[in-house]
Amino acid sequence: MRVEVRDNNVDQALRVLKKKLQREGVYREMKLRKHFEKPSEKRAREHAAAISRARKADRKRAERDK
Structure with a gap:
């Protein structure tokens, strides 16, 4: 950079x-x-982040469709 x-x-x-x-x-x-982050903790964190991203996308999609 x-x-x-x-x-x-x-x-x-x-x-x-x-x-x-x-x-x-x-x-x-x-x-x-x-x-250090245990692999299971990493998976859980990434899974939770994916769920929140999906929910945010759904909210935006629903708002756009109104």
């Missing part, structure tokens, strides 16, 4: 970098890798 510093404005470049890292999911991955 690359961020250019313009006019010696390091603060703005840092903000852009943080935004890019967050969009890529680096912070989430760092948090998950901080501690």
Whole structure:
């Protein structure tokens, strides 16, 4: 990942970098890798996330159909 510093404005470049890292999911991955997660816990977490994504998609679809 690359961020250019313009006019010696390091603060703005840092903000852009943080935004890019967050969009890529680096912070989430760092948090998950901080501690070991059992495979069964990982499956349960991913399953719960899939269910919530499906419910959100259903809500959006129902709202669009109104």
